[in-house]
Amino acid sequence: MITGRRTQNVVLTLGVFFCAVAFAGTQGAKDAKDAADAVVLHGRIYTLDSKQPWTQALAIRGDKIIAVGDDATIEKFRGPGTKIIDAAGQLVLPGFVDSHSHFFEGSIFLNRVHLDGAKDLAEIRARLTDYANAHPGDGWIVGTGWDYAMFGQEKMPNKKYLDDLFPKRRVFLDGFDGHTAWVNSAALAAANISKETPEPAVGSIVRDPQTGEPTGALREDDAIDLVKRVRPEASRAEKLAALHAGIKLANENGLTRIHAAGGHFESNDFDKLELYDELRRHGELTLRMYVAYFLNPPELRQQDLDAIEGARKKYSGDWISAGVVKLRVDGVIESHTAAMIEPYSDDPSLKGKLFWEPAKYNSAVAELDKRGLQLFTHAIGDLAVRTALDAYQHAEEVNHSSDRRPRIEHIETVAAADISRFGKLGVIASMQPLHSYPDADTLDVWARNVGPERASRGWSWKSIADAGGRYAFGSDWPVVTLNPWEGLQTAVTRQTREGKPEAGFVPSQRLTVAEVVEGYTLGAAFAGRREKTEGSLEKGKLADLIIVSQNIFEIDAHKISETKVCTTIVGGQVVYQSDAK
């Protein structure tokens, strides 16, 4: 890590790999007082500034870009103390923003047993056994990442696959989407969950239809919390160490800002604002954070407003800011908890249901909007999306507000009639390309549940954009990887890495590389109300940029996910440099 500013020309040797060579020239310097702290030269810079989309070089002073132009122009900013960063013909982009992550959880999850990608139950059991052997004792085994397709016809996990391996040790396994937990009998017992336990307000304790015994599957927050609350919490030092690791991982992947989308799994980034601030005070925060307050149903309370307003006042800077509230109006399609206008295709007795009573949701949205707060609403089913659009429209009408940029998160399905409302109402579509990744979970479970007609509007970012709407991209980490290059490839190809399905999954929604890059940079900055200072490489904006290993505009789109980040610069400081050779 190279973060210090030096008094002499410092030549950064960018790790080779596909990552460039050192610059060793000596050029006449300008008057020292006009000199830049750092210059990036010889790049192929895609600026996202329409006045000058492609150029070669830029100059940085303090945490800002002071000039962008060709090499000759930027050479003039070079003084005796200027750090030279030679991009050697590599692609330079604005720093990427992850518009939807659960950053604290993701960081904590780095230490869990990971079940994603397991091909069947046997592999899950093998991974759990390996983890237990590597972490002996009687501590909880906590894991994440299983998906519904792993259970075939049964569709849902069951304690019986855990009890024989772990008769005494407690096991808690989050599904990849955070909406269903899978626990063993020991964990159910620790939480006192039995046949007699009443159903929680949101979600359900899945029970055997014959015996009424809990099966070990817990749907949605209130049910999952029954077990979570008996699990021991990480210490402060463990949390800080986890955040450190998460921030490092983000910078390595080219991320310079994340939007923390509130609670999803067990913990809310909003409660961790002071941990982020502690990192900032110690100069260890190298990732900008926009952190949402997670507002639970059934209604907005004074104590919520106090917490939101208190945090907004305290955190409003370039590094940590908090003027945003996240609400969740439904669940997910895979477990039939997403709220649909028409019944599910695979089980017509189900339509999902709204987590909020619409009138209470409308009034919460209107009150928060009146205060100038931004809103994120998780809405996956087409009824949930419509409910959010209706509430945003209502808020605009009663408050006469403008340019609030309320967002809908996910939008996995949308009624045809609602697509044009994003543009008309100025509602931002915040979407996660990897959720549309056409693997078994998407094609077998998701598509079966919604049926072909609704699946034909799955993840309709292009239709929303064509109708004048704006979009921003993110990951939903730790639901999927934090790596944005995988998402970028998926939004361009709508195929798996292996190129399946051949024609693409709803190929009409494919975007160009430039359009997807915009969703991760300028579009994301707009969606976080930061486009005046971030999102493109222009004079006066923050010097947040990345140098990458390949020119994604020129290569086969199926290789975009292989992109490696060579250098990540945040606020003018090199916070990550690849040492790959």
Ligand SMILES: [Zn+2]
């Ligand atoms: Zn999420």
